[in-house]
Ligand SMILES: CC(=O)SCCNC(=O)CCNC(=O)[C@H](O)C(C)(C)COP(=O)(O)OP(=O)(O)OC[C@H]1O[C@@H](n2cnc3c(N)ncnc32)[C@H](O)[C@@H]1OP(=O)(O)O
């Protein structure tokens with residue numbers, strides 16, 4: 001089979017019971033539940049349990065899970081000390097990707113390849129990534145770090161560790177809903193990276209480190225930071241129309257729009273748009289939502305004129321303005337995505353490792369068509385270095 005240069009679009013490479021997308025209708029389902037219902041009625045802890053365990057917890061299970069996560073929040077001292085050694089201009093996603101193997105070294109269950117052992121690793125990752133991200137933002141700014149507060153929920157505790165003050169209930173709930181919305185999305189690039197790595201029987205942390213790397217790119221999770229840069233560069237609603245037209249005329253992309261699967265608006269973007277409008281009003285910063293909405297309106301009209309009516313806002317479009325009014329810096333926004341997606345990554349890693357016999361995935365090993373030199377199948381003639389003609393030269397170090 002040859003499906004070259006198409007990024008495996010539309011090609012099913014595994015079975016999954018974790019999530020489902022209908023890209024035409026704009027439907028996203030986690031383990032049978034519509035994303036709109038989870039965003040309205042659930043919370044990130046419960047959603048993480050749902051993704052990992054395959055069902056919603058009862059009350060005592062939900063409390064026990066929350067307790068386990070709270071207890072696992074303490075990040076080993078050597079990890080925090082290592083963060084202090086890093087250059088202060090290191091990008092949060094590079095720091096996060098570098099920290100995941102450090103967390104692995106401190107995990108007593110690292111080599112426990114039972115399902116329970118992997119669930120315990122998942123709990124530690126869910127608990128600790130937010131601590132690392134908040135600590136890095138403070139360390140790079142030369143500020144003291146704050147210990148996790150065991151009396152605060154997952155989202156509120158993150159904002160506490162980041163800012164050193166308790167968020168309003170409305171702000172904490174908004175972040176919690178964002179975490180629910182970002183928690184999983186079938187075989188997106190970062191989840192596929194996680195699954196590909198653990199298909200070699202590498203441990204969960206090796207898969208997660210790959211996932212963080214894949215998420216960082218601007219065509220994937222990195223788009224939220226680019227959206228914020230775009231909003232800041234515009235500042236004024238009147239600048240939007242000319243800017244959007246110019247960008248499309250130059251064949252440049254509007255970040256936060258378009259999707260590999262959705263041919264209509266991403267259902268998560270609809271929810272984030274409402275949160276952006278509400279929080280913008282509540283924090284006295286409605287301009288970010290207004291500029292975003294104007295970009296969306298102009299871009300949809302201009303894209304349609306150019307025969308591209310399938311390019312609509314994705315999850316990264318309105319999350320940028322939401323995070324901005326929470327006081328989250330633009331370059332930290334992709335890391336916020338990661339602290340939610342960790343739940344989906346871990347669920348997929350567990351599925352990859354423990355799928356039922358008839359659905360058991362194989363080691364991923366696609367093929368590529370060789371289009372380089374052959375010199376015939378006998379191979380090229382090896383010439384010793386001193387006899388070779390001068391090539392283009394060695395790149396300078
Ligand atoms: C969490 C997430 O990962 S959601 C995605 C986050 N990424 C972004 O927001 C980055 C901007 N968006 C994009 O780059 C793309 O829409 C992708 C990569 C997400 C999906 O793209 P795909 O639908 O797979 O197709 P592809 O990248 O080939 O684009 C198809 C055409 O649409 C155009 N296009 C796609 N997205 C955009 C956009 N945001 N703005 C303008 N044009 C776009 C491309 O330029 C291309 O045009 P061409 O056929 O004239 O060359």
Ligand SMILES: O=C([O-])CC(=O)C(=O)O
Nearest residue numbers: 184185187188189260315
């Ligand atoms: O599914 C994708 O390709 C990208 C995406 O929206 C996500 O990972 O949330």
